[in-house]
Amino acid sequence: MPSIEVDGKTYETDEEGYLTNLADWNKEIANYIAQTENINMTEQHWEVINFLREYFEEYQIAPAVRVLTKAIGKKLGPEKGNSEYLYSLFPYGPGKQACKIGGLPKPTGCV
Amino acid sequence: MLHIINKSPLTNSALDSCLRVAQSGEILLIEDAVYAATSGNAFEGKIREAMGRFRIYVLQPDLDARGLADRIIEGVLPVDYGGFVELTTTNKTCQSWL
Amino acid sequence: MSNIKKFMFVNRKAPHGTIYALEALEVVLITAAFDQDVSLVFLDDGVYQLKKGQQTKGIETKNFSSAYRALEGYDIEKLYVEKESLEARGLGEEDLLVDVTVLGRAEMGELMDQQDVVLSF
Numbered sequence: 001m002p003s004i005e006v007d008g009k010t011y012e013t014d015e016e017g018y019l020t021n022l023a024d025w026n027k028e029i030a031n032y033i034a035q036t037e038n039i040n041m042t043e044q045h046w047e048v049i050n051f052l053r054e055y056f057e058e059y060q061i062a063p064a065v066r067v068l069t070k071a072i073g074k075k076l077g078p079e080k081g082n083s084e085y086l087y088s089l090f091p092y093g094p095g096k097q098a099c100k101i102g103g104l105p106k107p108t109g110c111v
Numbered sequence: 112m113l114h115i116i117n118k119s120p121l122t123n124s125a126l127d128s129c130l131r132v133a134q135s136g137e138i139l140l141i142e143d144a145v146y147a148a149t150s151g152n153a154f155e156g157k158i159r160e161a162m163g164r165f166r167i168y169v170l171q172p173d174l175d176a177r178g179l180a181d182r183i184i185e186g187v188l189p190v191d192y193g194g195f196v197e198l199t200t201t202n203k204t205c206q207s208w209l
Numbered sequence: 210m211s212n213i214k215k216f217m218f219v220n221r222k223a224p225h226g227t228i229y230a231l232e233a234l235e236v237v238l239i240t241a242a243f244d245q246d247v248s249l250v251f252l253d254d255g256v257y258q259l260k261k262g263q264q265t266k267g268i269e270t271k272n273f274s275s276a277y278r279a280l281e282g283y284d285i286e287k288l289y290v291e292k293e294s295l296e297a298r299g300l301g302e303e304d305l306l307v308d309v310t311v312l313g314r315a316e317m318g319e320l321m322d323q324q325d326v327v328l329s330f
Contacts, residue, residue, distance in 0.1 A: 058275065058278075058279075059275050059276050059278060059279035060271065060272060060273060060275040060276055061238070061273075061275075061276045061279055063279070063282065064238070064241065064242060064283070066242065067241075067279075067282050067283055070282065071282060117226065118226075119223050119226070119254045121253065121254060121297060121298070122221075122222075122223075122253055122254050142225070142226040143223045143225070143226030143227070143254070146223065146254070146257065146298070149298075149299065150299060151298065151299010151300065152297070152298050152299050153297040153298070155299075171267070172267025172268045173225070173267075173268060175263075175264040175265075175266075175267050175268075176225050176263055176264060176265040176267060176268045176270070176272075177223070177224070177225060177257060177260060177263060178260040178261055178262035178263040178264070178274075179260065179262075180262075180264075181262075182299070
């Protein structure tokens with residue numbers, strides 16, 4: 001099994017780098033994964049990560065990008081609920097990258 | 112003797128077969144068979160009837176998973192995994208009606 | 210927009226005991242991306258998939274029942290439950306974790322006849 005090492009501790013991931021145990025997640029791990037994805041975490045990034053984690057808590061799934069975009073628009077306003085904004089934060093896909101950083105599984109239907 | 116059922120009584124004949132063949136003993140309902148232990152289910156009458164001949168148990172974690180812990184038919188005995196193991200050891204033989 | 214087809218997913222299995230319910234749900238969530246006219250039907254033991262209050266900690270599996278509540282966000286709003294199936298299981302609309310349309314078996318049959326694609330689970 002692949003793994004990552006953060007602060008001297010080892011965490012198991014899948015072959016694509018998603019955490020195996022959702023309960024392992026913490027902010028240090030998030031920052032570490034973000035670094036490996038070449039993302040510099042800002043308040044705007046955290047806003048999306050936190051939103052995703054809340055969504056997952058409620059529905060036990062990671063939303064498809066389209067659903068995420070719509071839901072963010074509803075909660076944080078239209079200037080944030082559009083793919084241009086979300087891709088500017090997570091260039092390789094808000095679902096894919098944000099879920100990985102947030103310690104969530106890859107969204108269903110995401111290839 | 113212990114009889115174990117793991118299929119819903121409304122879509123599979125395993126429990127019916129068990130009740131037709133077996134005369135007495137203990138029945139443990141697990142997995143999708145726990146629906147048979149819930150009141151309001153169309154099988155309830157047959158379970159009540161069978162309680163005269165059998166002691167009927169239901170696996171609590173499977174009932175919880177299906178959101179039916181509050182529907183258990185009176186007289187059906189809930190067991191946890193420890194109770195499951197105990198039933199398999201206190202009975203000399205065990206038939207799983209797969 | 211003439212290439213929109215009517216897709217129906219027919220769910221007839223109880224959750225947790227077999228993998229059918231979870232697999233169906235995953236296919237439905239993926240299908241949602243294709244903007245088709247999707248209906249979900251719950252028949253026989255399939256109605257148990259929508260039972261409120263499922264707690265899967267004890268059997269150590271994913272509690273995917275919460276995901277049915279996410280369907281609305283995926284624009285999947287046509288959920289139909291057969292009345293006779295509910296009644297045979299001592300359940301009513303108030304026992305279900307999402308809003309559904311309850312149909313009698315004849316209406317359900319008609320609805321099935323109107324589909325372009327029917328997928329069975």
